[in-house]
Amino acid sequence: GESVGLHLPTLSVQEGDNSIINCAYSNSASDYFIWYKQESGKGPQFIIDIRSNMDKRQGQRVTVLLNKTVKHLSLQIAATQPGDSAVYFCAETSNAGNMLTFGGGTRLMVKP
């Protein structure tokens, strides 16, 4: 069936470096994508979203890129900080769907 997945289960970066977390999706009907951050013992928190009529959206220190041609989504975190250490999930849905489909998650570890 259609699915959303991630290339890397764990990403380790040095504090201050930029981080890039990738996500592949297979449902060509998906038109809305969200990145969530989940810290230990907490529920996922919304970070940033993007609709399919855009290919880039920026927030505070975060940027989401969408490549519809290859069905690829990425989250870029600038100047990664220890507080960014968490598991990051991508999620997708379409106008025809009732719920978000989540990818498997990538653990980001920031080394001081």
Place this chain on the structure above:
Amino acid sequence: GAGVSQSPSNKVTEKGKDVELRCDPISGHTALYWYRQSLGQGLEFLIYFQGNSAPDKSGLPSDRFSAERTGGSVSTLTIQRTQQEDSAVYLCASSFTPLGGYTFGSGTRLTVV
């Protein structure tokens, strides 16, 4: 309330017992979702409520699982005759509409011994 509230935060139960997990969504949110997250895994969809419509139960793993939402607000997820494989964090989320970002609660960590 200000956020999605789930209770209890932790629950340890003996195999074969029934458990009830509670979710208080954000006031006014019409859509409510239950997900399950096993250790180190992603989020598995369980059930979805939208207003007064019949719930989407397509994600419930067995007939031991059921959920209800009273008055379009509070929801209870019930697991009967719990098994060890039911051990997981059960997350509830709500939103204004079916589409768009959810707001998640902190989850209930269920341990079946």
